[in-house]
Amino acid sequence: MVLQKRLDYGFNGYQVPPVPRATRSARRRGFFKKKHEENQICAFDLLAIVAGKLLLDKKIAPSSSNTSADKDQCAVINSAVKNKWQDVEKSLKVEACDQGSSDNNIYVSDLSHVHRQGCSSKESLVTQNDLNLGLASALTKPDCAERSNAERLVSGQTKNEIGTFASKAEGDSSEYREFGDCKSEAATKRAVKDEPHKSGMVQSSTVVNMCNLEDPVVLDAKPPALVSSDSRAKVPACGNHISNSSYPTNQDDLHVVSRDDDENSSGCTHPITTKKLFRPAPRIGDRRIRKFLASKCWKVAPRLKDATVSNSDGNFKPVFRKRQNCYRHQRSERIYPFKKRKHFAYSSPSNSDGGTSCEFVSDLSLKGSNGDASVSRSRMHGVKLRIKSFSVPEFLIEIPESSTVGSLKRTVMEAVTAILGSGLHVGVLLQGKKVREDNKTLRQTGISHNNQLDALGFCLEPNPSQTPPSLSPGDSPFLLQCDTPQPIRRYPPTTGEVHQDICADPEPHVNNLGNYIEIPAMNVEALAVVPAHQKSKRSEIAQRRIRRPFSVTEVEALVHAVEKLGTGRWRDVKLQAFDNAKHRTYVDLKDKWKTLVHTARISPQQRRGEPVPQELLDRVLTAHAYWSQQQAKQQFKHQQAETCLLL
DNA sequence: CTTAGGG
């Protein structure tokens, strides 16, 4: 029981995913059960926990950092483990490393060559941070009290740290997770190789475990700042090699070798030894993430509990993933125009942490008027707001060095436009508190010319109810216009929907413009509603992939493959003709075929984009007709068989 | 996961 409970935690702060929600389709196929099994912790993880404790102990008492002591300790642990869990993989054990003087030279080794999770033969233990170690340690302690201690550790005062950590995983190293762990591992290994003696190297992921890395890689437990962006940019993803070998030469195969950015920056340095153990899963990782992020769950800030949720979607469990092959890591979406930073936690109801998505700095000059023309109300004051600029929420872009400056500009522009065009709205803050009552007047709220205006702020935040507008510049009224010194729009002060437009210039009625009272400029400091370092902790949401029109070459490859394989085998088409084009999924190919058929049917004048040679379009129609016929035949046969059975 | 089809 206790054991079971302990197993709820991974050794490094990651949690073992809970039983996944049984979705309809999952249940249908018993997938749900499988998933659950998949999530079960294994002996390896146990040992990792144990080893985590070792590391912790060594951290606490560095003097004991040498190998003989380690070995003793390991021996004790191993025998204990053996005692307790005789049935589980005995071949696993904790080992002390002979080299290395730091406190990291303990790892879990797996004497059997193939680990259940596809782990490599020797897994180094990457310690994320002291907190994780603490957790692991506490969890390793034998009694329940200690365990709940650990849980308190998680939910209590260190929650924030965990949250930080979790979101860091979501944020900083999201690419890694998103595109698979191989990449991060490659990064890790490489970084360590390059500078083996430097400590505090890498760590974006948890355990070096997905690729077959032969050497134990020992990592430090320091925060991940040191290498991060560099290595991320440079380090190739694994796995280009899997592809070709799987389809033994078909001389007329037409492989599209994409020359896209991601290819240039990839190319694995580590040979993959496990080839095609499973069917490639082109979209699982990021797909899941995106699904998760795009789902309704995203409004919750990534605290520990939510990390659990993430787990169920496969994001946080590098150790536990079973069907891992590097295929997915070379997948298509390794380069987004920008990484999912568009939305941050959707405004939680609390004022203190109102989900403000964006830092806002403005210089507000407020002017009031003493004039009064309103009949039903008392005097009316105008408040003039001048907003110098908005900060765009943080986002990441990744672009190869070989790109042009122009394309960099375009990429950034695209990202910015997408952010602004995606349904943001504006929040108003006064004294750091969110003003939610849209119907209150400014004066009622306390925003007036003669009131304390030292802390009026605005923030951009996601507006879920709003459908993303198009990306045309006109749709981003705030950014594009707010820099204009002159007020852009006018709203009667009573309109209420202040948040609809930052540039609201609720000037009083024209006949009131008598005496403006200058109000001192706002304290800029107070207007920075959200400290910059907080925004990166926000959960992210999926971003639409960049549009990548098919080239004629690609179309030709597609046509060719479909001619051969038919219209119902997109996975095969992908494998055969687009295996190297990582950004093309089989769904993409299917969609492209769909549009090709459509294109072929419409008149040339109505076609857009790079013209597809008519010859190809003809072939499209031919192939489409042929395979449709085939399908119809098949169906007919099936139906006949069924009716025969019935009769 | 893959396929099919609507959006």
Place this chain on the structure above:
DNA sequence: CCCTAAG
């Protein structure tokens, strides 16, 4: 290109 239902 996305999403989802359905194999």
